[in-house]
Amino acid sequence: xxxxxxxxxxxxxxxxxxxxxxxxxxxxxxxxxxxxxxxxxxxxxxxxxxxxxxxxxxxxxxxxxxxxxxxxxxxxxxxxxxxxxxxxxxxxxxxxxxxxxxxxxxxxxxxxxxxxxxxxxxxxxxxxxxxxxxxxxxxxxxxxxxxxxxxxxxxxxxxxxxxxxxxxxxxxxxxxxxxxxxxxxxxxxxxxxxxxxxxxxxxxxxxxxxxxxxxxxxxxxxxxxxxxxxxxxxxxxxxxxx
Ligand SMILES: C[S@@+](CC[C@H](N)C(=O)[O-])C[C@H]1O[C@@H](n2cnc3c(N)ncnc32)[C@H](O)[C@@H]1O
Numbered sequence: 001x002x003x004x005x006x007x008x009x010x011x012x013x014x015x016x017x018x019x020x021x022x023x024x025x026x027x028x029x030x031x032x033x034x035x036x037x038x039x040x041x042x043x044x045x046x047x048x049x050x051x052x053x054x055x056x057x058x059x060x061x062x063x064x065x066x067x068x069x070x071x072x073x074x075x076x077x078x079x080x081x082x083x084x085x086x087x088x089x090x091x092x093x094x095x096x097x098x099x100x101x102x103x104x105x106x107x108x109x110x111x112x113x114x115x116x117x118x119x120x121x122x123x124x125x126x127x128x129x130x131x132x133x134x135x136x137x138x139x140x141x142x143x144x145x146x147x148x149x150x151x152x153x154x155x156x157x158x159x160x161x162x163x164x165x166x167x168x169x170x171x172x173x174x175x176x177x178x179x180x181x182x183x184x185x186x187x188x189x190x191x192x193x194x195x196x197x198x199x200x201x202x203x204x205x206x207x208x209x210x211x212x213x214x215x216x217x218x219x220x221x222x223x224x225x226x227x228x229x230x231x232x233x234x235x236x237x238x239x240x241x242x
Contacts, residue, residue: 005188013192028196035199036080036102043082046144049227050172054143057172057237058086064138064168070117074137074162076126076155077145078102081109089115094132098125099199126155132162139163143172146207148200156214163242169216170239174232175223176204183230190231208236216240 022028047054065071071091075083078095079102087093093116095106100123110118122131126142126149140159149155159169177183187194187203194203208221221238 001185005185008189009192012189016192016196019193019196023196031196031199032099033101036099036105039102040080040105043080046228047082047085053224053226053235053237054083054086054172057170057239058083060168060239061086061091061139061170062088064166066138072119072136072138073141074129074132074139074159075141076129076159077142077148078106078121079144080105081113083141083143084109084113084116087113087116090117092117092119094119094122094137096122096124096126096129096131098123125149126158127151129158129162134161135164137162137164138167139170140167141170144174146171146173146210147175147202147205148198150200152205152207152210153214156210160215160242165242168239168241169211169214171211172237173207173235174203174226174228175207175234175236177234183233187231194231203231211236211240214240216242 019028061071061073071088072094073087073091074094074096076096078097081095084093095118103121106121110116124131126145140163142155142159146152146155156169163169177187191202191204194201208223211221212219218241219238220240221236224235224237225233226235
C-alpha cells in the first residue's frame with residue numbers, strides 16, 4: 001500500500017509542476033492576497049462545525065488569569081480572528097500573523113467582538129515573535145497554524161518564551177491520520193496539491209510529537225475526529241502549562 005501511496009503522490013506532484021514553477025518565480029505570492037478571503041469564508045463554516053469543541057477548549061482560559069488582573073492573550077497566526085468570540089470578556093489581545101492581508105478581515109472581526117481589548121496586530125511569523133517580551137503573556141493560542149509554520153519547534157519555543165511561568169499554550173490543529181486509515185493514504189497522496197491550496201499547509205504533520213517535546217510542565221492533549229471533510233478529520237486539541 002505504501003508504494004501505491006508514494007506512486008500516486010508522485011503523480012500529483014508532477015501534476016503540480018505549474019504550481020511549483022509559479023512558486024519558484026514568485027507568482028504564487030498573489031495567492032497571499034486571495035487566501036485571507038478564502039479563510040474568511042472557511043473559518044465561518046469551521047466555527048459552526050467546531051463550535052462545541054472550541055467552547056470546551058477555551059472554557060479553561062480564565063484559569064490562567066492573574067489574580068485581580070486581566071487575561072493577556074497572544075494569538076499566533078490569528079488569520080481573520082475566528083477565535084475572538086470564544087475569549088473571556090475584558091481579555092487583552094495581541095494578534096500576530098505573517099500575512100498582512102488578513103488585517104482587513106481582522107478589523108471587521110474586532111469590531112464585532114468589542115468584549116475584548118485589542119493591544120496590537122503584529123505582522124510576524126510564529127518562529128520570530130521578538131516584538132513580544134519574555135514571560136509577558138498569560139495564554140498563547142495557535143489554531144490551524146502549526147500545520148503551516150516552517151519550523152514547528154521554533155514556533156513552540158517562541159510560545160514558551162513569551163509565556164509567563166504558569167501561563168498556558170492552547171492549541172487546536174488538524175494532524176496526520178492513523179497510518180492504517182484511508183485518511184492517512186489520501187493525506188499523503190494529496191499533500192503536494194494541498195500545500196498550495198492551503199498556503200503552505202501540511203496535512204501529514206504529526207504535530208502532537210512536537211507539542212509533547214516542547215518542554216511544557218503539564219500537557220493536556222486529546223486526539224479527536226472532527227466533524228469535517230475527511231482529510232482534515234484528525235485533530236489534536238488541548239493546552240500545555242509553562
Ligand atoms: C488556516 S489559517 C488559520 C487562521 C486562524 N488561526 C484560524 O484558526 O482561523 C493559517 C494561518 O496561519 C498563518 N501562518 C502561516 N505561516 C505562519 C507562520 N510561519 N507563523 C505564524 N502564522 C503563520 C497564516 O497566515 C494563516 O493566518
